[in-house]
Amino acid sequence: MESAYEIFSDELGRELRARGLTIACAESCTGGLLTSTLTDIPGSSSYVMGSVVSYSNDVKSRILHVSEETLLLHGAVSEETAREMAEGVRQLMQTDIGVGITGIAGPDGGSAEKPVGLIYIAAADRTHTIVAKNNFSGTRRKSTFYDTRSDKEFPMIKRYRKIAAAIGAMIVLSAVPHAFAEETVQAVQESAGETAPSELPYAYESRSYGYRIMCPKQPAFVIPSVELDGHEGEVLIFENEDYYIKHAWVIHVNAFPEDGVPNLNAISPEESVELLKGIMGSNGYEGIMLINLTEDNKAIFATTAKEIEIDEDGDGTPDATAKADSQMAVLFFRGANGMRYGLELIDNPELRASSVSAFLAGARTMQALQ
Numbered sequence: 001m002e003s004a005y006e007i008f009s010d011e012l013g014r015e016l017r018a019r020g021l022t023i024a025c026a027e028s029c030t031g032g033l034l035t036s037t038l039t040d041i042p043g044s045s046s047y048v049m050g051s052v053v054s055y056s057n058d059v060k061s062r063i064l065h066v067s068e069e070t071l072l073l074h075g076a077v078s079e080e081t082a083r084e085m086a087e088g089v090r091q092l093m094q095t096d097i098g099v100g101i102t103g104i105a106g107p108d109g110g111s112a113e114k115p116v117g118l119i120y121i122a123a124a125d126r127t128h129t130i131v132a133k134n135n136f137s138g139t140r141r142k143s144t145f146y147d148t149r150s151d152k153e154f155p156m157i158k159r160y161r162k163i164a165a166a167i168g169a170m171i172v173l174s175a176v177p178h179a180f181a182e183e184t185v186q187a188v189q190e191s192a193g194e195t196a197p198s199e200l201p202y203a204y205e206s207r208s209y210g211y212r213i214m215c216p217k218q219p220a221f222v223i224p225s226v227e228l229d230g231h232e233g234e235v236l237i238f239e240n241e242d243y244y245i246k247h248a249w250v251i252h253v254n255a256f257p258e259d260g261v262p263n264l265n266a267i268s269p270e271e272s273v274e275l276l277k278g279i280m281g282s283n284g285y286e287g288i289m290l291i292n293l294t295e296d297n298k299a300i301f302a303t304t305a306k307e308i309e310i311d312e313d314g315d316g317t318p319d320a321t322a323k324a325d326s327q328m329a330v331l332f333f334r335g336a337n338g339m340r341y342g343l344e345l346i347d348n349p350e351l352r353a354s355s356v357s358a359f360l361a362g363a364r365t366m367q368a369l370q
Contacts, residue, residue, distance in 0.1 A: 009041050016047040024093035025051040026064055026085040029103040049093045064088030077102050079131045082120035090124050098124045132273050200362055209253050214365040216358045225250055248346040255342025264298040293364055299333035327351045337368040
């Protein structure tokens, strides 16, 4: 099974490869984990050029050229330092995009002004730098870094991988579309043209809701989505065992209020980051990002959390986790006909990268019936 962070890294890699862009990372509190996450994807050497792990102020200043004035006035954990780290590593590695991460991972080192879990994430391109402030709950006190006997991840790593998903959102939101919009049209056209015919041989047409979408095969059943989740739309079931759905696409219409999501093609990078942070925080998603669904239409892509952190004693710090029965990939976008679509991928028992790829390719073919 590929986890959510791997799926997001793969989608981020697709976006970077499609545009011929390169990336470099400057990491402090994450200690190289973001770079490791990005390079776990085959073919990542074509876009990941390198990284600098800059725990010390000396490395930040000497290697990344973070000014001593910035470090003295604002500290190592600050918006200003993250910004200069991103810009410095981009210059150092001569890449299109630079990422800077600085924060307080804990268990010690926090203060009332800068608590444990405070992370600044910056993404810079040739003309634009954007910084997001994040507060991730919990510390390393309750965790063991890695249990080699059980090959089990510890909670702090899982939290860092959520950070990696947030960084993926920032990169696509800010640096990639902002400075390289002229490269987007051709890249998306080539991507859609290569993917749809081979992976999606069956055209499904909905007379009830007036859309057409390419599918990996003919649905075995099509049922109203109201029977599944109470929302308007259809469920295209490709594989099931009795009443257990193993593989399906849920297609909701009127999936969100008209004023619930702004025009994704017109909002600024800063507005996009705040929008996605708000959606992720209120819906329990494990990762979220903005993608170029077609040459002129963006979509919100997210995965639901496999594990949900629970604050049992109400002290503001998660102290337990609950496992979800399944994990889904979801998309939200507006169609050319103005319809507000919400698509969900059901893929049980485990969310597969191949299913996510076909799901995204199918969404790119969606169009209104004439």
